[in-house]
Amino acid sequence: MSYTITEVNGVKTYNLSAGKTLPQFLQEAKKKNSSLKYNQDFRKRIELIQDFEFPISCNQVEITPDEKYIVTTGTYAPTIKIFETAELSMKCLRGVDSEIVKFAILDQDYSKLAFAQSDRNIEFHAQYGKHYKTRIPKFPRDITYNPYTCDLLISASSKEIYRISLEEGQFLKSFESACSDINTLSFNKQLNILASGGNDGIIEIWDYRQREKASNKIFNNGQDITYCTFDSSGMVFAAGSDKGLVRLYDIRQESPILEIKHHYKLPINTIAFHEKSRNIISSNERVIKINNQDNGKVFTSIEPNSGINRFCLCPNSGLLLVAQEESRLGTYFIPQMDNAPRWCNFLENITEELEESQSNLVYDEFKFLTYDELEKLQATNLLGSAMLKVHLHGYLMHMKLYNKLLQKADLFSFQDYQKNLVKKKISEQQQSRVSMKNKVQKNNNQDLFQDKDKVNNPLMDNRFKGMFINEDFAIDKNNEEYLRLHPSEGNRGQKSDNFFVDEEGNLGQDDTLQIKMDQRRKKLDLQQKKMEKIQKSKAIQKEKAKKYTFEDKIKKQKKNFKNKQK
Structure with a gap:
């Protein structure tokens, strides 16, 4: 099928990118010499955006503020793809010299873009293509933009936050941080402040009006900060660590107002706020978790088959675009969170049809097992292989493999099951019978009980x-x-x-019988001892005879040799 439906906590998530692409369908049809006319998977396929893929993997995906274009970067070779939402197809494709670490959208559409590359180059693109390229001293890690002063802010593997004035076309004085490495940046447009997070768990807030540091905070005993962001109001700040911990802060308070833990303990790579449903969305390499912003209760979660690099939440909608470690970009739609975007409002009609004719629920062919159950099946050696998929607090195993392991682990389980069924049926039949009670006089029972010891x-x-x-x-x-x-x-x-x-x-x-038996046993023992002595003496005589014969032969040979010499 070209889609799958997962349900967690009663919330359905539609994976619209689970099927094959059109070129893959055409290749298979050509190999098998068959027509796609009768292929049910091809007829029910859902392709949201045409050519929404890369040769190997996608690194980042972002949607422009006007929601008309989607900008993506991927490998290999390092490329930039821009898609137009009105046409649901690719607008243009551009190649670059090195891999893109992070990019920032500088305008309402794709006309102004800035790319931080792995070779320390900062490349600027316009509508027509590459416009300018400059270089920074250290390798970049994150990039953001201040629209009020036209400053491009770049964090790198150093203590400095580099600033480039796009209005003046020159580097400005850098912000010096207390961190040895700065991993992430986030600009608050409502309050005109900049947040940075780096190693040793240091979160710093910079007031852009005075170009100075406003506050400094250590996050959870020095865990490295890997991502930070503000909500649309600018009053709530979220930070994620390299141990899978997400904390929400009110910028007017020191202590966190909410804490979310990812059980995989992998670095957090993206955090986003959904204002309508009051949910916070956070992701690491394995899972995308959606929690309630007020009480932290889990709304739902998404676990793709491949690693997650980043995700993008389409504004005012329930559509997630995921950059994954596979050629195709992930598209996930959650109707219970919000409506579909304006540029693909037909998704709501499709999901209604899918609910009516729902035939492909994910994990129907899999068995969920905990680690203790794997030990009972003696299948712990399969950990880390493709036969086990990590899911929530356990693992998923295909039902065919599970049944084989179950048969080997307990060969008599089916026989025991049959015996138990027979016993249950017999007991049920016996209970259903009408049993007649025989009336017995109490005096007779007492007499028998008293005479019991006499007999x-x-x-x-x-x-x-x-x-x-x-x-x-x-x-x-x-x-x-x-x-x-x-x-x-x-x-x-x-x-x-x-x-x-x-x-x-x-x-x-009588004792006489025992005496006779003892006498017979003694006679037999004496006879056995005599036989053993005779056998030993015969064996000794044979060995002596062998020795004598061998010595006699040697003597005869010596005599014959002497006679010949004479």
Whole structure:
């Protein structure tokens, strides 16, 4: 299918970029010599923007303030692609000399762009293409723009925040930070202040009216700051660390008002505010989390199959554009968060049709397992492989593989299951039967209970005791009638029972039989010892005979040799 639907906390997310592209469909049809006319995946495909992809991966995606153009950068080779939302197709493509670390949109459309490249070059583009290029002393990490003074601000692997005046066309005096490296910048248009975050967890606020540092704060015991931003009001500030921690601050207070933890503990790469739903969206390499801005409750989450570089939230909508570590850019639509953008309002009609004919829910063919369940299946060696997908606090495994591992781990589970079913059915049938209770007199039960100890030993019972004591009941095994009835016992010779009954009624055995048995055992032991001695003596004689014969042969050979010499 060309789309997938995931549901977390009852919120549906439509992945509109999950299917194949048009060139891929055409290649497969050419190989199989089949027509796309009857291909259901091709007929139900959703391609939001044509050619919305790069050869290898995408680094960054941004939408212009007028919402008419989407600017993207990717590799390989390093390229810039600009898409027009009115036509839902590519406007232009430009190649650059080195990989783009970050870019800033300087105007309402794509007519003015600034790109920070990995070779320390800052490249300026206009509508017609490349306009100018300059160089900074250190490798850039982030770039932002102050529209009131026309200053381009660049953070790098140094203590300085470089400033370029685009009005005067020259470098201005840099801001000197307390951080050794500055990772991120964010400009507040409402208050005309600049926020910077760097190593050692230092967050600094610069007042652009006085060109001086206004405040300095250490974030959570020195965790490195990887991203920071302001909301649309300019009063709420958000910062993300390299350990997956996101904190919200009111700029009028020192302590954070909200804290969000990412369980993967990976660096935060993007944070955005959604004003209508009062949600804050943050992402790391694995997951995009959407939390409520007031209480921190999880709204939903998105986990793409590939790594996340950055994402862009389309203004006043529920559409997310994600730059991923794969050729195609991700497009995710969340109707419960907000409506579709104006330039693709047809998405709402499509999602309604998809809900009516929903047939492809993601993870239907997967089994969710925790780490303890993996240990029971003896499948911990699959961690890190393509057979396990990390999901929430556990892993996803294909049902076919799970069933095979389950059969190997417990071969008799199905048999036990069948036996338990049979037992349950039998017990249910027995319970459904009408059982009749027999009425018994209480006096009889009490008499039996009192006489229970008397009948423990039947030999002491007067009714049977005479059979074991009276000689008239004894069996004479030498009698002709007895031997005629038991011919096998007659061949064994005369045997006595040697059993008796004592006064208490217990059976016993005569000592004479035990004495005879002991004598026989002793005779057998003596015979075995004699046989062992005879065998040992024979073996010694054989060894001596071998030695003598060998020595005699040597003597004869010597004599024959002497006779020949003579």
